[in-house]
Amino acid sequence: MKRYKDIAGDGGSNIVGQVQVQQARLRERLSGVRSIVAIVSGKGGVGKSSLTANLANCFARDGQRVGVLDADLNGPTMAKMLGVRGRTLAMGAAGVTPPESALGVKVMSMDLLLPSDDTPLAWEAPTQDEAHTWRGSMEANALREFLADTAWGVLDLLLLDLPPGTDRLATVTSLVPSLAGTVIVTIPSDVSHLVVRKSITVAAQARAPVLGLVENMAGLFPGPAGADLAREAGIPFLGSVPFDRELALAADRGEAFVTAAPERASARALAQVARAVQESLATTRA
Ligand SMILES: Nc1ncnc2c1ncn2[C@@H]1O[C@H](COP(=O)(O)OP(=O)(O)O)[C@@H](O)[C@H]1O
Ligand SMILES: [Mg+2]
Numbered sequence: 001m002k003r004y005k006d007i008a009g010d011g012g013s014n015i016v017g018q019v020q021v022q023q024a025r026l027r028e029r030l031s032g033v034r035s036i037v038a039i040v041s042g043k044g045g046v047g048k049s050s051l052t053a054n055l056a057n058c059f060a061r062d063g064q065r066v067g068v069l070d071a072d073l074n075g076p077t078m079a080k081m082l083g084v085r086g087r088t089l090a091m092g093a094a095g096v097t098p099p100e101s102a103l104g105v106k107v108m109s110m111d112l113l114l115p116s117d118d119t120p121l122a123w124e125a126p127t128q129d130e131a132h133t134w135r136g137s138m139e140a141n142a143l144r145e146f147l148a149d150t151a152w153g154v155l156d157l158l159l160l161d162l163p164p165g166t167d168r169l170a171t172v173t174s175l176v177p178s179l180a181g182t183v184i185v186t187i188p189s190d191v192s193h194l195v196v197r198k199s200i201t202v203a204a205q206a207r208a209p210v211l212g213l214v215e216n217m218a219g220l221f222p223g224p225a226g227a228d229l230a231r232e233a234g235i236p237f238l239g240s241v242p243f244d245r246e247l248a249l250a251a252d253r254g255e256a257f258v259t260a261a262p263e264r265a266s267a268r269a270l271a272q273v274a275r276a277v278q279e280s281l282a283t284t285r286a
Contacts, residue, residue, distance in 0.1 A: 019144070026148035027177050029095065033067070033155045035180035035281060037211065038172055042199035044164035046187045047216035050251055051241070051273075052161040053081040055183075057256040058274035060103040064156040067098065070109035071172060072163040073142055079111040083254030087112065095151035103256050108150045110142070140171050147175060166202035179208035181284055183238065183277060187216055188223035200233045211280040212236035214273055217243040238276040241269045 030036070039052045052068060059066045070078035079085040079099075084107050087099035098106040152158065162168050173179050182203045186196040196213075203210050212235055215226025220243035230237035241247075244266035250257035258267045 022144055022148045023175075026144060026175070029148055029150065029152060030158075030177060033152055033158045035156070035285075036158045036160065036176050036178070037180050037277070037281070038071075038160040038162055038169060038182045038208070039185060040162045040166055040169055040182050040199060040203060041164060041185040042166050042195040042202075043186070043192050046185050046192060046196075047241070048164070048185050049077045049081060049161050050247065051183070051185055051214060051216060051270075052159050053078065053251065054247075054258055054270045055274050055277065056082070056105045056157075056159050057101070057103050057258045058271050059157055059278075060101075060105050061256075061259055062274075065154060066104075067106040067108070067152050067155045067158045069143075069146060069150075069158060069160050070107070070111065071143055071160050071168070073110045073139055075163060076109045076111035078107055078161055079109045080254055081251045082107050083256075085111060085254065089113070092151070095149050097151050101256065103259065106152060106155070108146055139168075140175065143171065144175050166199040169203060169206050173207050179206070180281060181209045181211035182206065183211050184213045184235075185216055186213060186226055186229065187220070188218055188226060189221065190224060193224050193229050197229065197233065200229075200235060204233075204235075209284040210235045211277055211284065212238035214238045215240040217241070219243050236276070236280050238280065239269060239273040241273065242266045 039048045041048050049072070056066045056068050068078050068082065070076045082101040082105055084099040084101055089099070089112055090097040098108045099112065100106055160172060162172065169182065184196060184199055184203055186192045200210065200213070213226055213230040218240040226240055227237045242265055244264060246261060246264060247257050247266050250260055258270055261267050
């Protein structure tokens with residue numbers, strides 16, 4: 001069997017040409033999107049996805065046109081958290097129409113493309129050893145397709161929910177024409193700060209401004225303050241969201257927590273973070 005390494009050039013399939021066409025379509029598709037913001041953390045389980053969903057709902061509640069791209073291809077949660085899981089995608093000449101949450105947030109996720117059983121996303125490669133090599137470029141290809149084939153329409157804000165690991169940020173910045181900024185998430189533990197400190201360094205080197213740091217799950221256990229980490233790193237502190245089981249339960253139900261329980265301390269904190277993100281965006285744009 002001939003393997004990709006053995007092929008001189010690209011075997012006549014003009015991959016470079018195909019990618020260029022797609023990249024041009026992607027730019028065209030995203031031309032109606034004012035700002036693209038990525039939610040990142042080197043650490044998993046700190047609440048990147050919860051924050052993405054809740055921020056999207058805060059912005060939508062305030063009358064903004066918002067989209068969310070679930071860039072976590074192997075652990076997609078956006079469809080679930082925004083209550084659109086199992087919705088069928090409408091394919092039209094203008095591209096794939098993303099389903100909308102109750103508050104009108106447009107959602108695109110691998111979860112909407114995969115069969116609804118628990119089959120994980122598998123990367124096809126001649127051997128499992130090579131699957132590893134393929135994964136990175138396949139991820140970039142899948143994300144490029146998502147961005148190029150989704151009919152986002154006009155959006156004030158497109159939020160990208162990234163998988164853990166800041167290496168993924170480079171993939172995203174290479175794909176989108178311009179990233180308005182990154183929001184970094186941590187929880188108040190030494191372990192999380194250790195990893196997130198590195199994420200801040202990586203994000204600071206990316207071709208996008210760091211909008212700031214969010215502390216999530218505050219009060220869950222005694223730990224170092226997110227505000228201190230932000231100050232030491234010289235980036236804005238966007239706020240602290242308390243640990244609140246109601247927030248987790250709402251996510252599991254696919255409910256918009258910030259409108260279902262707006263009076264709760266955690267919902268108010270999320271609204272404050274949304275305002276801080278908006279202000280940081282305005283500052284970096286100026
Ligand atoms: N502030 C919070 N209070 C309580 N539970 C939370 C909070 N933030 C996130 N969670 C819960 O923690 C789990 C992990 O969050 P998730 O957003 O999936 O993290 P990540 O995307 O960083 O892996 C989820 O079950 C989520 O509902
Ligand atoms: Mg996640």
